[in-house]
Amino acid sequence: MGVATYIKDEKDAIKEVILQSGIKVKPVYTPDDLERIGFDYKKDLGDTGEFPFTRSIHPQGFRSRNWTTRQYTGFGTPEETNERFKLMISHGQTGLNVAFDLPTQMGYDSDDEMSEGEVGRVGMAIDSLRDFEIAFKDIQLNRIGSGLTINAVASIMLAMYQSVAEGFGYNKTEISATPQNDILKEIVGRGAWIYPVEPAVRLIGDTIEYAMKELPRCNPVSVCGYHIRESGCTPAQEISYAFMIAFAYIDNVVARGYKAEDFVGRFSFNLNIFGNLWETVAKFRSARKLWAKLLRERYGVQNKKALFLRGIFGGGGSGMTKQQPENNIMRGAYYALAAALSGAQTTALCSFDEAYTIPTERAALLSLRTFQILMDEIGLRDTVDPLAGSYFMETLTKEMEEKILEEMEKVEKMGGMVEAVASGYVQGEVGRQAYEFERKLQSGEITKVGVNEYTEGVDMEVELHEYNDESAQLQIERLKELKKERDNRAVSESLKALEQAAKEKKNVMPYLVTCCKSYATVGEMANVFRDVFGEYREPSIF
């Protein structure tokens, strides 16, 4: 995946280029192509910062605001993570992108049997508010925004974030958190699900409703085409599935009697960059346009800001290779270039060593420097949407738009994304694409440098981020202490109230905040939901 299919003759001349989304690229584009697609500047592009926002959501693009860089960070204990946060901020990083370990993501405490061997491994371990107090110590939560990579228990973590900020003396109206909070993509592609689809989507509705009223600067959901693309789908499918997922969440909140207009402006997207440069840029340009148009058509959204497709456009891990890992530094630079040409508001890169390990300090810094070189040295902030008007780019943008709509139509026919996921259709489609790509890679139909071509020479051993068993033990000890020291009556009362709210299908967010502030653990809160909602079962697609 990621690279186009090239059909060549015996002299190595390219006869045909087929992008992954199924679009054929011509050798030359002329004004005739613009005529063929009926290109109309006002209708198809609009001025920068104007509907349909194909060019940019801000009139001045990167001139008025540089992008936010948010490398994925977190490991071991909250202390270790706090140190790395501060290091990245001191080097010029402008937002946080918090990695949680798998037990936390799956709603298990560090001392749970299921957590064995995983505490602090792929992110930091969070058991209670006490851990958040350590992790975010001395971080200016009114200035630095935090992406929280958490989904099944995102509601708990958003409540935890509010609780830690209030404990530090910030007002909840000034903090900015972006929990990932996209359970449908977990079911399709990332696998960190707990609850059945229906209550899981309702929990997302709860966070959106709550944020609309109480946390005006938080983005309660970050819809992730990213992981579905990582799992194998095409760029066009990535956008279409992300939009269909977003509609499922919007519908849940609209059904509560709200207008999409009042909350959809806080939605953000997490989208993927790797592979063909042109297809990537066209994907983002057409996505911005379609999102604005569809919100108007489906939900009657008029407020300009609510129509913005905002988000993090990040370099994809599946473009990176284990072989010749230093090549990933170059790949990352080109993904960052694609992000800049696409007008990303926020960006991140997988570090060059991520095919082996969670990023080492050196690798994370190299990614950050990559962004800085682009923006501060080679001129990517100079002008907005520099590829606009190119015969090729405008034609491709239009063709991508058509492909995305085609894929949306298929899901629509099934009754929407909840149904398409419940039946296993999307998972099957994504799996099929992943296999096809791998087969083409292994047969040499697709070239991957250092993997199936140009394999001689420069292999290296990467330095590994070592898993520290002592940190895990420390975390478990701390949890034991907490359970002794806290007011256990307050904890059980708050959990009981949470259970009642979940049973009555009330918005659980205020109850979660009370639980967090009483130092109830993530596992205790998640188990309340397990008891009330049950657990998800995967449909068999084999």
Next chain:
Amino acid sequence: MAKRKIRVLLAKPGLDGHDRGAKVIAHAMREAGMEIIYTGLHQTVASIVNQAVQEDVDVIGLSIMSGAHIPICKKLMGMVKEQGVDNKLVVVGGVIPNKDMPVLKEIGVRGIFPGGSYFNEIVEFIEGNVPGR
């Protein structure tokens, strides 16, 4: 008499949810004529061993991306011994650094296939090493 198809239990142990690799390999093994039983995500080692016994498989294939391959494999090899089914061929795929390969071999994992391994390499290894053939 036609040979019985090689039966493979493909398992995702632990909390890691990245199953692209497992699903791609399942597809490739099936194309190669094997019978695949996929456990789905979030399996405990005990449940994997139980399924391996119940399904009477020849091969247990683990897909692990989180870095926890050593503790998981240790536990699994211990349990297959306890249950007296250590004749099954155990193979592992995923994010496996080179330096961990000898450790896994010592634990008793026979085939190790890090990301980027070729389908035919995996299939040939299994066909050549599956017990009782």
